[in-house]
Amino acid sequence: MKTLIIANWKMNPTTLTEAKRTFDLVKKGIRGIRKAEVIICPPFPFLTSIKYQVSSIKLGGQDCFWENPPAGGGAYTGEISPLMLKNLGCEYVILGHSERRKYFGETEEIINKKIKAALKAKLKPIFCIGETQEEKDMEKTQDILKFQLSEGLKKISKKEIKNIVIAYEPVWAIGTGNACDTEMAMSALLIIKKVISQPYDNSTAQNLRILYGGSVNSQNAAGYIKDAGFVGLLVGGASLNPKEFVKIVKSV
Numbered sequence: 163m164k165t166l167i168i169a170n171w172k173m174n175p176t177t178l179t180e181a182k183r184t185f186d187l188v189k190k191g192i193r194g195i196r197k198a199e200v201i202i203c204p205p206f207p208f209l210t211s212i213k214y215q216v217s218s219i220k221l222g223g224q225d226c227f228w229e230n231p232p233a234g235g236g237a238y239t240g241e242i243s244p245l246m247l248k249n250l251g252c253e254y255v256i257l258g259h260s261e262r263r264k265y266f267g268e269t270e271e272i273i274n275k276k277i278k279a280a281l282k283a284k285l286k287p288i289f290c291i292g293e294t295q296e297e298k299d300m301e302k303t304q305d306i307l308k309f310q311l312s313e314g315l316k317k318i319s320k321k322e323i324k325n326i327v328i329a330y331e332p333v334w335a336i337g338t339g340n341a342c343d344t345e346m347a348m349s350a351l352l353i354i355k356k357v358i359s360q361p362y363d364n365s366t367a368q369n370l371r372i373l374y375g376g377s378v379n380s381q382n383a384a385g386y387i388k389d390a391g392f393v394g395l396l397v398g399g400a401s402l403n404p405k406e407f408v409k410i411v412k413s414v
C-alpha cells in the first residue's frame with residue numbers, strides 16, 4: 163500500500179499564478195517517487211487550471227455539499243456538489259475538517275450526509291476526526307473519537323467504508339506547531355481501529371486507511387508512518403511550501 167500524502171491548501175494561495183507555481187514545484191520535486199500517493203486539495207477556483215497539469219498528483223476538494231441534484235435542481239447558492247468535483251478530476255474530498263466544524267457549524271449529521279453524497283459520486287472521502295484541547299484535558303479523546311466515528315459513518319456499509327480515508331487530526335495540533343507526539347497518535351490510531359472493528363469487523367479495521375494530521379513537517383512526518391503506524395499524512399501549513407512538502411513526501 164502506498165503512503166498517502168495529502169496537501170490541504172485551505173484558503174491559500176490568493177492568486178492562480180501562485181497556485182500553479184506551487185503545484186508545478188511539487189510536481190517537479192516528487193518526480194520519480196513511487197512509494198507515495200500525493201493528493202493536492204486546492205481551493206475550488208484553482209481546480210480546473212490545475213486539472214490540466216495533473217500527472218502523478220491526484221486532486222481532492224476541501225469540502226462538498228450533501229446533495230447531488232439533477233440538472234436544474236441545484237438551488238443551493240454557493241455550494242459545490244460531489245459530482246462537480248468528480249467532473250473536475252477530483253478523486254478525493256476532505257470532509258468534517260475541524261475548521262468546517264468550528265466556523266460553519268458542521269455536525270456529525272451533516273458530515274454523514276456529505277460522506278454519503280461523496281461516495282455516491284464515486285469520490286473518496288477523507289473524513290477528519292479529532293478532539294479539542296478541552297476534550298483532551300478532560301480525558302475525553304476516546305469518547306469523542308467513538309462518537310465522531312459512529313455518527314459520521316452511520317449507515318455506511320462495509321463495502322463503502324473501503325473507499326473512505328480517516329484522518330486523525332487532534333484539533334489542538336492543527337496549525338499550532340504543537341504536533342501530537344507519536345505515542346499519543348498511536349494510541350488514537352488503536353482506538354480508531356477498535357471502534358471500527360465493532361460495527362464492521364477486524365479485517366475492515368486493519369485495512370482502513372488512517373492518516374495523521376496536525377502540524378506535520380519534514381522533521382516529524384516519518385515518525386507517524388514508521389513508528390506510529392499511520393498509512394499517510396494530511397498536511398496543512400507545510401503543504402504551501404513546495405520545498406518542505408517535497409521533503410515530507412521523500413521522508414516517508
Ligand code: PGA
Binds near residue numbers: 335336375396400
Ligand atoms: P496543519 O493543518 O498541518 O497546518 O496543522 C492540518 C490540517 O488542518 O489538515
